[in-house]
Amino acid sequence: MENVIEVMNHKMEKAVSALEENLKTLRTGVANxxxxxxxxxxxxxxxxxxxxxxxxxxxxxxxxxxxxxxxxxxxxxxxxxxxxxxxxxxxxxxxxxxxxVPSLTEERRKELAKHAGKYGEEAKIAIRNVRREGMEAIKKDKELTEDDKKEMEKDIQKVTDKFVKTVDAAVSAKEAEIMKV
Known part of the structure; x- marks a missing residue:
């Protein structure tokens, strides 16, 4: 069942890397x-x-x-x-x-910050979907005891929380970069 957490880790890493690619495309007023x-x-x-x-x-x-x-x-x-x-x-x-690449107006900066937040929310949704898949896989496994299932669910939640924090950090860093004049 450790395989479930490895697969989840891989899928969540993909969601974070997709977020980073999306955030790169947002203009910050600096040529890139x-x-x-x-x-x-x-x-x-x-x-x-x-x-x-x-x-x-x-x-x-x-x-x-x-x-x-x-x-x-x-x-x-x-x-x-x-x-x-x-x-x-x-x-x-x-x-x-x-x-x-023109300087961004305050209104445009706020709009781009909203886009960054939207990309972050999409990544969190993807991570939550992976978590749900992992939880369902654990519940379907007949070989695990109830205690093992509870322990695996805690591990899955820890992995999920770690990736959600990563997403939040990436989004807030991008929003700070966008809002910096």
Whole structure:
């Protein structure tokens, strides 16, 4: 039955890593190449992330410079950024695309902090679902005694609490980063 806790640990780690990936996509007013991680464009018939076909550099702290390895994909990358939910306006100069990351307004900061909280809540829901699966697996096991079941339930709750604290810490750190002027 220790296997149940190992499987739960693995699934909960996946939920936390998914949360961290989602939090990376939130703008904080500082240029960061991970802002474009979820932006894909059609490259020879298949959706491709921009970071696989171009170098992305942070210039002067508030600007991203995207230099595609294949110049023919410049227009497609520009179009993908324009239509994405990143909220940045690409400037194409024929060789590179520049993205100016503006400072965030107080209203936009609060909105992004809410998004961070929403991502955190989704991660907690995923963790709670894993906990529920583990509890059900323990209840169905006929070989365990009542005392063993109670002990396993306590262990599952400890693991769940640990991951919920991790989620809370990640979300509050991101909210602090967003709200910092």
């Amino acid at each position: 190449a991970s802002l474009l991680d979820h932006v894909h464009f059609d490259y020879y018939g298949s959706p491709t992330p921009i970071n696989q076909v171009a170098s992305i550099k942070v210039v002067e702290g508030r600007q991203l410079m995207i230099k595609p390895y294949d110049k023919s994909s410049l227009k497609d990358i520009e179009r993908a950024i324009s239509t994405s939910d990143v909220g940045l306006v690409p400037q194409n100069d024929g060789d590179v695309i520049r993205l100016n």
